[in-house]
Amino acid sequence: MTDTRLDLTRIPIIKKILASRWLQWSLVAGTLPFFVLAILTGLFGTPAGNRNFGIVFVWIVWWGLLMLVMVPFAGRFWCAVCPIPAPGEWLQRRSLVQVHERGKLFTLGLKWPRQLNNIWLQSAAFLIVALFAKVILTTPFVSAVTVLIFAGIAIATSLLFERRTFCRYICPVGGFIGLYSQVAPIEVRVKDHALCATHHDKACYIGSEKGYGCPWLIFPATLDKNTNCGLCTECLKTCTLDNIALSVRPFGKDLLTNKGRRLDEAYRSLMMLAGAPLYTIVFLGPWAEIKEAAYAIASPGWWLYALGLLALTLVVVPGIFFACVALSKFIARTKASSRQFFVEYATALLPLGLGAWASFSLSFVLVNISYAWQVISDPFGWGWNLFGTANWQWTPYLAGWQAYMQIPILLIGLVAAIAIAFRTTGEQRGSSQAALPIVAFCVAFTLVMVGLNF
Numbered sequence: 001m002t003d004t005r006l007d008l009t010r011i012p013i014i015k016k017i018l019a020s021r022w023l024q025w026s027l028v029a030g031t032l033p034f035f036v037l038a039i040l041t042g043l044f045g046t047p048a049g050n051r052n053f054g055i056v057f058v059w060i061v062w063w064g065l066l067m068l069v070m071v072p073f074a075g076r077f078w079c080a081v082c083p084i085p086a087p088g089e090w091l092q093r094r095s096l097v098q099v100h101e102r103g104k105l106f107t108l109g110l111k112w113p114r115q116l117n118n119i120w121l122q123s124a125a126f127l128i129v130a131l132f133a134k135v136i137l138t139t140p141f142v143s144a145v146t147v148l149i150f151a152g153i154a155i156a157t158s159l160l161f162e163r164r165t166f167c168r169y170i171c172p173v174g175g176f177i178g179l180y181s182q183v184a185p186i187e188v189r190v191k192d193h194a195l196c197a198t199h200h201d202k203a204c205y206i207g208s209e210k211g212y213g214c215p216w217l218i219f220p221a222t223l224d225k226n227t228n229c230g231l232c233t234e235c236l237k238t239c240t241l242d243n244i245a246l247s248v249r250p251f252g253k254d255l256l257t258n259k260g261r262r263l264d265e266a267y268r269s270l271m272m273l274a275g276a277p278l279y280t281i282v283f284l285g286p287w288a289e290i291k292e293a294a295y296a297i298a299s300p301g302w303w304l305y306a307l308g309l310l311a312l313t314l315v316v317v318p319g320i321f322f323a324c325v326a327l328s329k330f331i332a333r334t335k336a337s338s339r340q341f342f343v344e345y346a347t348a349l350l351p352l353g354l355g356a357w358a359s360f361s362l363s364f365v366l367v368n369i370s371y372a373w374q375v376i377s378d379p380f381g382w383g384w385n386l387f388g389t390a391n392w393q394w395t396p397y398l399a400g401w402q403a404y405m406q407i408p409i410l411l412i413g414l415v416a417a418i419a420i421a422f423r424t425t426g427e428q429r430g431s432s433q434a435a436l437p438i439v440a441f442c443v444a445f446t447l448v449m450v451g452l453n454f
């Protein structure tokens with residue numbers, strides 16, 4: 001089979017940059033000041049969210065970059081530059097850049113419980129954030145405290161557990177970035193698996209004088225999808241046989257492998273799918289009662305809203321999908337288990353969900369991004385005017401065109417989802433008609449998203 005990948009490590013300047021120990025430190029050094037400023041402005045700045053750097057930069061600028069640029073085009077690149085786990089990792093290493101004692105880590109080194117060796121905890125953390133999202137995303141103090149809580153948990157986890165246990169098993173953002181990163185046209189993989197099989201020092205996992213063992217607890221030779229690789233480039237430094245490549249590849253390549261598909265990831269893709277229309281309703285919809293209920297935590301309206309959110313994400317949407325899967329199984333007349341069918345077909349939901357979140361994010365960003373000009377000049381909302389833009393007025397960009405830009409994004413996700421549904425049917429050796437209930441589910445979901453945006 002033709003190898004459609006382009007190994008970027010063959011380009012000498014890129015290889016040199018990737019091999020440098022300064023790379024990751026420099027990337028995090030670029031994001032950390034913004035992170036600190038976002039927390040300081042959240043704690044001490046104006047309570048008006050749209051005039052506060054913490055809200056505007058985290059939930060509009062960062063979120064837009066994440067969902068419209070980083071995840072679709074660079075997968076887990078955000079995790080390579082994310083400042084949240086950095087202090088804990090520096091403490092573990094007792095170093096900002098260089099390697100001490102062949103990558104020895106200063107941590108209690110506890111093993112993460114086997115029962116939690118999945119993304120259920122991350123999904124629960126995501127749901128908790130989603131329940132309070134309206135307040136977290138609009139109230140600077142609450143937003144700053146939330147981010148601080150995650151940073152505190154990340155540091156504590158680094159001191160207690162191995163490596164980046166926080167990123168791998170706890171971070172609510174990491175869970176869905178990992179899932180959608182399978183679509184991205186970039187990957188870290190070993191070049192020659194046979195070489196790994198005969199090479200006993202396994203420096204990529206254990207560490208060497210050149211770098212640390214994979215912080216994400218992966219043996220790179222087993223990587224066949226992007227989900228858990230944080231693109232930290234550590235293995236490109238530690239591998240003594242120069243057997244790791246960072247490659248550009250076709251979009252969605254991981255979705256074509258049926259290895260390692262799991263129930264926790266399938267369920268999470270349904271939760272994410274249900275989340276996209278919910279966020280569209282709560283943040284962009286015309287229904288003031290729902291927005292007020294989402295904001296008024298612990299009020300009777302909020303309890304109703306919370307119940308609705310939990311029911312939709314945990315029961316209704318997964319239930320409808322499961323019914324479609326059951327129908328597919330019936331049409332296919334196969335002996336494969338329902339669980340296997342559910343997990344296999346859920347792969348189709350990844351491009352569909354990514355398209356839905358990108359569509360929501362595009363509209364959300366275009367409506368709100370003009371607040372960024374104000375907060376650049378006056379991050380705390382204290383009346384500063386550092387760059388002369390503090391009084392620029394709020395203007396929704398491309399108003400009237402947004403929906404027309406969202407439709408192609410939704411359609412790309414839908415077409416990819418349908419293609420994967422038919423491919424899955426082929427893998428199951430069923431007739432192509434067996435894919436139709438899944439296709440109907442994907443089409444109905446897309447119509448709901450289109451309806452919410454027009």
Ligand code: SF4
Pocket residue numbers: 078079080082083084085154166167168171172173174175230
């Ligand atoms: S998993 Fe979360 S905390 Fe870890 S690097 Fe990614 S976004 Fe940051």
Ligand code: SF4
Pocket residue numbers: 188213214215216217218219220223228229230231232233234235236
């Ligand atoms: S596989 Fe390599 S690039 Fe990916 S997380 Fe592990 S060390 Fe980092």
